[in-house]
Amino acid sequence: LFAGVRQAQWLTKTKLVEGLPPAVQGIVDNPAHGLQELEERAKHAVSHARLWDTAEVAPRREQYCPVLFENLIHICRLMSGKYPSLSKRMLARNCRIAATWERESILLQVRGLSGILLNSMTPIAPVASKEEILATKEHVLETFYPIAPTIDLQEVNVYKELNDTGQCFGDGYPYSHPHTLFFLESANTRTDRFRPEQLRAKMLMFAFGNALAKAKALHGNDPKVLEQPVVVQSIGTDGQLFQFMVFQLNTTDLVSNDGVKNLVWIDSDQNLYEKAQCVPEVKKRVVMKPAGISGFQPDTFKKFLALYLHGTV
Amino acid sequence: MAALGARRLLRPGRRWFSETVPGAPSPPAGPLYPPVVASITAKSKAAKSRRLQRFNQRVHAAATVEEKLRLYGKLQRPKYMVYPQTFALNADRWYRSFTKTVLVPGMPPRAAKPPAAAAGTTPEAGRAPEPGAEAPRAAEAPEAAKTPGPAAGAAPYISMGELRSLACDALLQESFYQKKKRPFLYRDQDHTPGPFLTQLVSTLAAFLSGRNPLLAASSLDLNPEVNYYWHHGEEVVVHGHRKGRVDPVRFQIDDNPHLQIRVPKQLPEVVPLESDLGDVPVIDHKPSKLPLFKKQYENKVFIGSKVADPCCYGHTQFHLLPDKLKRERFIRERLEDQIEVVYRSNGIASLFAWTAAQAMYQGFWSEADVTRPFVSQAVVTDGKYFAFFCYQLNTLALTAETIKNNPRKNICWGTDSKPLYDVVEDGNVKGFNDEVLLQLVRFLLNRPKEL
Secondary structure: OOOOHHHHHHHHOEEEEEOOOHHHHHHHHOHHHOOOHHHHHHHHHHHHHHHHOOOOOOOOHHHHHHHHHHHHHHHHHHHHHOOHHHHOEEEEEOOEEEEEEEEOOEEEEEEEEOOEEEEEOOOOOOOOOHHHHHHOOOOOOOOOOOOOOOOOOOOOOOOOOOOEOOEOOOOOOOOOEEEEEEEEOOOOOHHHOOOHHHHHHHHHHHHHHHHHHHHHHHHOOOOOEEEEEEEEEEEEEOOOEEEEEEEEEEEOOOOOOOOOOEEEEEEEEEEOOOEEEOOOEEEOOEEEEOOEEEOOOHHHHHHHHHHHHOOOO | OHHHHHHHHHHHHHHHHHHHOOOOOOOOOOOOOOOOOOOOOOOOHHHHHHHHHHHHHHHHOOOOHHHHHHHHOOOOOOEEEEOOOOOOOOHHHHHHHHHOEEEEEOOOOOOOOOOOOOOOOOHHHHOEOOOOOOHHHHHHOOOOOOOOOOOOOOOOOOEHHHHHHHHHHHHHHHHHHEOOOOOOOOOHHHHOHHHHHHHHHHHHHHHHOOOOHHHHOOEEEEOOOEEEEEEEEEEEOOOOOOOOOEEEEEEEEEEOOOEEEEEOOOOOOOOOOOOOOOOOOOOOOOHHHOOOOEEOOOOOOEOOOOOOOOOOEEEEEEEEOOHHHOHHHHHHOOOOOHHHHHHHHHHHHHHHHHHHHHHHHOOOOOOOOOOOOEEEEEEEEOOOEEEEEEEEEOOOOOOOOOOOOOOOOEEEEEOOOEEOOOEEEOOEEEOOOHHHHHHHHHHHOOOOOOO
């Protein structure tokens, strides 16, 4: 997407709020969850992924990015010893998402492999209050005239308007609520990876697609303002930088430009660590930088965990 | 002449010196000449043994474990590649002879767990209802009977219903609910059983982590690499410029388990170090008759992560059998008895490599034998049938010199493969077998006695 998040906002009729919503921030700041002890484990997880995982000297990004993600998810999952309701979650890999909607007489569609999806039995409660939702009515979506909003989008002939999230909803699937989407940018060369801005836009589009498909499954295909907004979270990373996003779908009435808008909270460019040194850097027989992880930021991991725990705590 | 005269003068001088310092012995304390040992560079058996001794001393004196491993595997020569997942007939007998392992059928006897105190619970006794144990209890409480915990603060007992629902959900998620494309040719195992195993283990481990603090500190690896290199026995080099020399037989295992759990503390020993539970099969043929082939490449010793990792002991490995070794293929070729051999050889070889590599990470090697047994577990499955193995490594000394006076043997307990379920249709799992799930849960709950 060319203009990044701004374009995605227009396409999905969304208002942007910087930072994480207060509910998630509350989980981060709450000391009762014991997030301090997990710092040590998170540091081990990062060291394992970046330094120790392979018999070679240094693992490549294609290897360490998924391993880091698995390690962090493992630490999060182990919290279900403390919160038994966390076991009501199911991770689905390689799921395919498809959603269609109309936007000012342009038919838009989101399709493709959306990475890794975490489903849960219970939906996440709406993060924004009713007043905030109504207040978005006044918000005007910014357009970037003269560039059309549909720039950089592929035009295809669509024969079937599909709406599903890769799982069968109607068959009594117990984990029917999409909870969090994870995106791993693990290509080795920098040109194959998405830049942070585009990664955020991609996250927004897919979160919107999932939420829309779920809303249509729950409330039918007619465009209307939702009584129970659907909340889907999204986390994207390239192994070092993390982007956190919480998306709340308030309305499926996307044809017009007015009315209630959807909301998204984005916390972007959080570094988990500064540098991972595999071999100590030595200049003139003096060790300049010792081997190991430097500049570890526990806050990023706390936010990761908070987004994971959100909805059950 | 002057010298002669000087010496004549010196002789009384010497006696004169010895009179002034009575009783002082003049020769030095040690021998005058350096010890007479074999040369280092000669082409003789004594020189070869001296070189071996010097190499052993170098490895003994290595400062760090990485240095020790580097010296241990420095010399590269052609070696046999041992594959844990192999179609070779009766491979488990051969592998037992290579690794000096005794196979004991069934599971190891469980030590009596401490009685349920205020905080601890006995998962064995508290598993209500245990199928196959006592019929009246099973009749009383068929489904999810969550018996209340004994004292305040104790967690409630686990119910079979919950575990069963977790397992069934994982199975249905992978096989039924998630829309996937058709499986790739001969890649059936990656399509459904692989993801099912990952889901099952991760959800079960997370669920049981409240009960087993070792699991709460564990590290889960997806598709790790496990390597081990060792010598066993001797042979004569057949051809080449080294023809005629007596060489140790070198083996290397390169294994890729589907999933493994590593923990920071070691699992407790099952039987004492010097126990003898059976016989190791002796095979008179060369290993290449198995068939086993030689190649020369890097001698790796690796448990899944480097030495610096705090989680350096192994807990459980999970292996997925590939499509090449599926049961229908063996039945079609009328080799039904080889089905169990596949599971056993996979269990023995993978676990030997893992436990031996863990021992090397702690500094033990074939000249410095282990002082405590290393225990690890493994589950070998093809998606439906599960076989459980528990391995105790008692000795690493398998080379020709060190094996002579070594009475210790490694021990492997193993079960036959049993199905977890019969069939999955229409969103229902039919014929679910609780015993297999129970054994899996017991494996995951295994922990040292202090915890």
